[in-house]
Amino acid sequence: MNCAAQVVAKAAPTGVARAHPLPLSAVRLRPSDYATAVEVNRNYLRRLSPDRLLHNFHLYAGMTPKAPIYGGWESDTIAGHSLGHYMTALVHTYRQTGDPEMRRRADYIVDELAAAQAKRGNGYVGGLGRKRPDGKIVDGEEIFPEIMKGDIRSGGFDLNGSWSPLYTVHKLFAGLLDVDAGWGNRRAIAVAEGLGGYFERVFAALTPAQVQQVLGCEYGGLNESYAELYARTGNQRWLRMAELIYDNRVLDPLTRQEDKLANFHANTQVPKLIGLARIHEVKGGDPAKATAARFFWATVVHHHSYVIGGNADREYFSAPDTIADHVTEQTCEHCNTYNMLKLTRQLWSWQPEGALFDYYERAHLNHVMSAQNPANGGFTYMTPLMTGAERGYSTVDDDAFWCCVGSGMESHAKHGESIFWEGDDGTFYVNLYIPADATWAKRRAQVTLDTRYPFEPTSTLTFAKVRAGRFPVALRIPAWAKDKAVITVNDEPVTPVLARGYAIVERQWQAHDRIAITLPLELRIETAPGSDQLVSVLRGPMVLAADLGPVAEKWQRADPALVGADLLAGFTAADAATGRYATRGIVRPADLTFVPFYRQYERRSAVYFKRFTDAAWVKEEAAYNAEQARLRDIAARSVDVMHLGEMQPERDHDLKSESSYPVTYRGRQGRDVRSGGYVDFAMKVKPGPLILQATYWGSETKRDFDILVDNVKIATQRLDNDKPGAFFDVSYPIPVGVTKGKPSVRVKIVPHDRNTAGPIFGVRIYTAAAAGVA
Known part of the structure; x- marks a missing residue:
C-alpha cells in the first residue's frame, strides 16, 4: 500500500522529542461525520444493558443474574469479552462527551465485578464459558486447574473447550484499567490485581514449554495489561508476568526483522506487538521489543494492507505483497485496524513521524468510519472489498456481539483522541484534520480547528486564547501532497520548516492568531x-x-x-x-x-x-467477461458456502471431525482429513436440483476419499496431480431425493483406508442451471 513514506525499524535518534495526545476530555468535536459517529455510538451504548452483559459473571460466581444473557457470541464460550470492550467504550464516551450516565454505568459494572470476585474468593472473576463433551456450557474457570496440572489442549482458538479464554480475560483487564484511568476508580485496580494474581498462579505452575503451548491459543494483549498494571502500581511481579507472556513462534522472527506473517491469524498477532511496545515503554527502553514493534508495523502497512488501510483476508495474513490475489468478500477485519491504530499512536509518541499518521488517517477515515452504520449504530465484522459485496452490519439484538462489535463500540467513542498532540519540546502538533475545539492546558490555550477536509482542502487552526509566547506549531503534510501544501498565518503566506512530514512554524503566538494549511485534493x-x-x-x-x-x-x-x-x-x-x-x-x-x-x-x-x-481490452474483453459471468453465475446460484479451516464459518456450520486439521496453502485455508478420520458439517439447501462443489489444490499426489450428503455417498474423489500449480473446482450433482423437504443437510468427507482426504479448500452448494442454460 503506497500510503506513506517507508518507516523502518530503528531507535529514536537523540534529540527527537516524545509527544503526548491532548486528553480526550480536553477535545470536543464540531459537527462532522466523526461527531455523528460518536453520538450514534453513545446512543448504542445506552441501549445496551450492563446487567445482561454481566449475566455470566453473576451466574458463575453463584449469584443471581439480574437480566437474561445476550445471544450471539455472548451465549458462546467467549462470553464476557463484550463487557470489557463496553467498559472501555463507556470511559471514552464519558471523556469525549461528558455524559455522566457513561461514568455511572462503568462504576456500577466495577462494583458488580468486585462483588462477584469476592464471592468466588480466589481472585478470579469472569464470564467466559467452557463447552463440555455433552455440549453443555459451564463456568470456564474449570479449565484453569486442568491447565495447571499440565492437561493442556490448545489450538489456535480453543483451549480445553473454551473459545480464546485469555483473549476474553485481556478484554476484561483492559476495561478495568481504563475505568481507573478515566477518573481514578481504585476499586477497578483492586479487581484487576486480584485477576492478575489468579493468572500469575496459573502460569507459575507451567514449564516454559507448557507456557508456549498455552500461548498457542489466542490471548489478545494480555502482556499489555500486565505491563500497564505494573505502570499503575510499580509492582515488579506484574512486569515479570508481562514478559513471560511472549509467543516465541511469532515474536522471535519479528525481533530479527523477518516477515513470516503469512498464514498467521492477523488480529491474534497485533495485540502482542502493542504489548511489547508497552513493555518497552514501562521498562525504560528495551531495544529488541521496540525493533519488533516497529518492524511489524512497517511490514503490515507496506506489504500486507489494502487500500483502505485494513489487512487480512478471511482473518489471515497472506504472503507479503499479494493483496491483489486476495480481494474477497472477507477482507479487512475491523479489530485488526482498531489494534493497528493503537500501535501507530504508540510508535508515533516515541518518534513523531508524519508517515505514521498518514497511515492512521487513511485507515481511520476509510476503514473505521466505514465500519459503523450511522443509521442504526451497527458494526461490520469484515469490510469486504470484493466488487459488489455487502458489508453486513450488526444489530443491538441477540444476533451479534462478535469481536468487531466490541472494538467498534470503542473506536467510535473516541474520534477526538488523536487530533492534537504536544511534544515534550513544546511543539503543538495537528495530526488529523477533524473539526474540533480543544483546551491545551500547558499553554492555557483554547484552540479551534475549522475544516471540511477531506471534502475541502483548507484547515484552519485558531488560538482563541493562548498564553502568549514562542513555540512551534507542526501541521502534518501527507506524503501524497508532496510539495503542494500551502501554509498561511493570519491569511499571509509563510515558508515553514519542513521536517519529518510536517510544516513547522515557530513564532510568537498570541490570542486570535490563525494558521491554515491547504492540501491538494487531486x-x-x-x-x-x-x-x-x-x-x-x-x-x-x-x-x-x-x-x-x-x-x-x-x-x-x-x-x-x-x-x-x-x-x-x-x-x-x-x-x-x-x-x-x-x-x-x-x-x-x-x-x-x-x-x-x-x-x-x-x-x-x-x-x-x-x-x-x-488495445489490451480488445483482446481481453471476451475472456474477461466470460470468466466474470461464470463466477457471478455460481455466486448468484449459491445456497451456502463453507470456508473450511476458518474459525467462524466452522462454528456457524457446526463442524464436527476426527483426525481432521486446519491447513493453509498459498494463502487459502482448508482442512485435511487423515486416515481413520472424517469431517462433517451442516449446509443449507433449497428445493430442486443442487450441486456440491469442492475446491482442491492441483498438485496433490494420489489419494481417494468419499463425499456423503446425509450419509448418502454422492462421489468418490481421487486427487492425483490433476492441475499442477493451481487450485481447481470439482462439481458433484446431489440426488434430488437426498435434499427433498429439508432446509439443511450434513456433508461428510471420509478418506479411504490408508488415504487422506483433501485438503479441501472450501465447499459450496448451488442450484443447477436451468435446462438449456450454459
Whole structure:
C-alpha cells in the first residue's frame, strides 16, 4: 500500500522529542461525520444493558443474574469479552462527551465485578464459558486447574473447550484499567490485581514449554495489561508476568526483522506487538521489543494492507505483497485496524513521524468510519472489498456481539483522541484534520480547528486564547501532497520548516492568531501490492468507490474495469463538496459514479479495478467477461458456502471431525482429513436440483476419499496431480431425493483406508442451471 513514506525499524535518534495526545476530555468535536459517529455510538451504548452483559459473571460466581444473557457470541464460550470492550467504550464516551450516565454505568459494572470476585474468593472473576463433551456450557474457570496440572489442549482458538479464554480475560483487564484511568476508580485496580494474581498462579505452575503451548491459543494483549498494571502500581511481579507472556513462534522472527506473517491469524498477532511496545515503554527502553514493534508495523502497512488501510483476508495474513490475489468478500477485519491504530499512536509518541499518521488517517477515515452504520449504530465484522459485496452490519439484538462489535463500540467513542498532540519540546502538533475545539492546558490555550477536509482542502487552526509566547506549531503534510501544501498565518503566506512530514512554524503566538494549511485534493491512482494491473482511485486521503447500487439489489454483472491511457482524464467532479465524480468513456462495460467508499453503508461498491489499455481490452474483453459471468453465475446460484479451516464459518456450520486439521496453502485455508478420520458439517439447501462443489489444490499426489450428503455417498474423489500449480473446482450433482423437504443437510468427507482426504479448500452448494442454460 503506497500510503506513506517507508518507516523502518530503528531507535529514536537523540534529540527527537516524545509527544503526548491532548486528553480526550480536553477535545470536543464540531459537527462532522466523526461527531455523528460518536453520538450514534453513545446512543448504542445506552441501549445496551450492563446487567445482561454481566449475566455470566453473576451466574458463575453463584449469584443471581439480574437480566437474561445476550445471544450471539455472548451465549458462546467467549462470553464476557463484550463487557470489557463496553467498559472501555463507556470511559471514552464519558471523556469525549461528558455524559455522566457513561461514568455511572462503568462504576456500577466495577462494583458488580468486585462483588462477584469476592464471592468466588480466589481472585478470579469472569464470564467466559467452557463447552463440555455433552455440549453443555459451564463456568470456564474449570479449565484453569486442568491447565495447571499440565492437561493442556490448545489450538489456535480453543483451549480445553473454551473459545480464546485469555483473549476474553485481556478484554476484561483492559476495561478495568481504563475505568481507573478515566477518573481514578481504585476499586477497578483492586479487581484487576486480584485477576492478575489468579493468572500469575496459573502460569507459575507451567514449564516454559507448557507456557508456549498455552500461548498457542489466542490471548489478545494480555502482556499489555500486565505491563500497564505494573505502570499503575510499580509492582515488579506484574512486569515479570508481562514478559513471560511472549509467543516465541511469532515474536522471535519479528525481533530479527523477518516477515513470516503469512498464514498467521492477523488480529491474534497485533495485540502482542502493542504489548511489547508497552513493555518497552514501562521498562525504560528495551531495544529488541521496540525493533519488533516497529518492524511489524512497517511490514503490515507496506506489504500486507489494502487500500483502505485494513489487512487480512478471511482473518489471515497472506504472503507479503499479494493483496491483489486476495480481494474477497472477507477482507479487512475491523479489530485488526482498531489494534493497528493503537500501535501507530504508540510508535508515533516515541518518534513523531508524519508517515505514521498518514497511515492512521487513511485507515481511520476509510476503514473505521466505514465500519459503523450511522443509521442504526451497527458494526461490520469484515469490510469486504470484493466488487459488489455487502458489508453486513450488526444489530443491538441477540444476533451479534462478535469481536468487531466490541472494538467498534470503542473506536467510535473516541474520534477526538488523536487530533492534537504536544511534544515534550513544546511543539503543538495537528495530526488529523477533524473539526474540533480543544483546551491545551500547558499553554492555557483554547484552540479551534475549522475544516471540511477531506471534502475541502483548507484547515484552519485558531488560538482563541493562548498564553502568549514562542513555540512551534507542526501541521502534518501527507506524503501524497508532496510539495503542494500551502501554509498561511493570519491569511499571509509563510515558508515553514519542513521536517519529518510536517510544516513547522515557530513564532510568537498570541490570542486570535490563525494558521491554515491547504492540501491538494487531486485524484490519483494507486496499484495493489502484487499487480500493477489492479488499481484504486483516491482523492487526497479518501478512497473512492464506484457506486453499484443499493444492497437490496444483488450485483450479478461483470466486475467493472478501467480502460484507457489516461484514466484520470475520464473523471469529472459532479459534486466536489461530497466527493462525487462522474466518469466518461473509461469504465467498462459502462460509466459509473465514484463516491467516498466509507459512506457506502448500505450500497454496493467497487474499489479495485483491473486496468487495460484500449488495445489490451480488445483482446481481453471476451475472456474477461466470460470468466466474470461464470463466477457471478455460481455466486448468484449459491445456497451456502463453507470456508473450511476458518474459525467462524466452522462454528456457524457446526463442524464436527476426527483426525481432521486446519491447513493453509498459498494463502487459502482448508482442512485435511487423515486416515481413520472424517469431517462433517451442516449446509443449507433449497428445493430442486443442487450441486456440491469442492475446491482442491492441483498438485496433490494420489489419494481417494468419499463425499456423503446425509450419509448418502454422492462421489468418490481421487486427487492425483490433476492441475499442477493451481487450485481447481470439482462439481458433484446431489440426488434430488437426498435434499427433498429439508432446509439443511450434513456433508461428510471420509478418506479411504490408508488415504487422506483433501485438503479441501472450501465447499459450496448451488442450484443447477436451468435446462438449456450454459
